Amino acid sequence: MPDNVLILAGGQGKRMKVKSPKVLCEVLGIPMLQWVINSCEKSGLSNICVVKGYEAEQIDAFLGDKYVTALQKERLGTGHAVMQAAEFLNSNKDGNTLVLCGDAPFVDTETITSALAFHNGNKNSVTVVTSEISNPTGYGRIIRNNNGISAIVEQKDANSEQLLVNEVNSGCFWFKTQDLIDILFDIKSDNSQGEYYLTDCITLLIEKGKRADAFKSLNPVISLGANDRKGLLHLNDIAREAVIDVHLENGVEFTCLDGVVISPEVSIGVGTKIQQGVTLRGKTVIGENCNIGPNCIIENTKIGNNVVLNNVQSYDAVLENNISIGPFVQLRPNTHILDGVKIGDFVEIKNSTIGKNTAVAHLTYVGDSDVGANVNFGCGAVTANHNGECKFRTEICDNAFIGCNTNLVAPVKIGKSAYTAAGSTITKDVPDGALAIERGTVSIKDGFATNRLAARNEKFSKLK
Ligand code: UD1
């Protein structure tokens, strides 16, 4: 069995003033707990147990049944949280256990693996990962001696000399699992907060003649956790800048970073320009030489090369190459836009394919439709895909011309090179090459308006 991971996620986050578990608060749209799990899995650690407590069912719903969990019924401290996972530790006690805080999302693979090598190489019983930070307020201070470390002292228990130490506990520990089990229930709550501190393991293990040491991480943000809203915003700022830095190095152009938020898993090709107000979420992939923005939200969308998006929202869609979309367009899930398409202002497309070089210029809704190549939509065309109960598809074949204000009542098929006349409501299939027209007969009443005006003028002149 591989090494264990224990992620502490029981806290409420009182200082965060949130009604869900603090670890579900998001950094760049990803819950902090997920950041921590991702780093473990990238390090090859998959034997993960999450300690849940406050609103535990929300943690269950988030994790699904992929991970083992342990319930901490009352929050009595980080040491108490680990005690609740004793069964998990006992089930695999030959190797090491990595303990992490679910509210410190920037723990990284390099640190996890280097700290383990240090831990094993020095035959440590416990290795705490530390970092030096300019403002250590609130963190546990690392007290070093000639033989590793002697203690971790919490802010509230530290004397004035200890408060000057700026090497802090990141909350990430490697333990020899059996050694942790041996002293775990010796942790007492006789401190200023009346809590069972996991950090007390250091002195307990040393008292048993074991080795405790600290591994100082090169990652300057590893210790940063979010205890309140300000801290969470700070983590978002740090992550946002780090993600943008990577894209800058990769040859992505940013004109102004105002309102630009890019999730960590997004990929962007060389020469693409990202303008202000652009949010890129999920597993969005953008090709080369695109121009995205201003003001776009793009989520889980795959975009090819030479695509221009101006004021567009796109969710779970695929856009091929040489496409221009916007302004004010929404692409909803399962939209597939092929090469050379032009989509203009105030257009919504949902669960539809738009064929090569088709133009949807303005004020149009295309839902549940299969649209061919070189189709032209006039202004205000609507596919009526929903009859109040069921949804149906519309098929529009290559080279068709959909006149302005056409309603296409699905299920309906417009044949190849067929036309629909402006203002028509089409309820029957239109054969290839035909014109469908559905309008009331126009009746012209000569002189009606002139006569009416004359009558009104006469009435007013009598009143005077
Ligand atoms: C803890 C450390 C501190 C370290 C800091 C790093 C202790 C005593 N202190 O302080 O040395 O510098 O993390 O971020 O360990 N949790 C539970 N159950 C509990 C209490 C906490 O599961 O009863 C979880 C929380 O959800 C959180 C993590 O443990 O994910 C850390 O708890 P928190 O209260 O934030 O500890 P800190 O005060 O930040």
Ligand code: CA
């Ligand atoms: Ca914390």
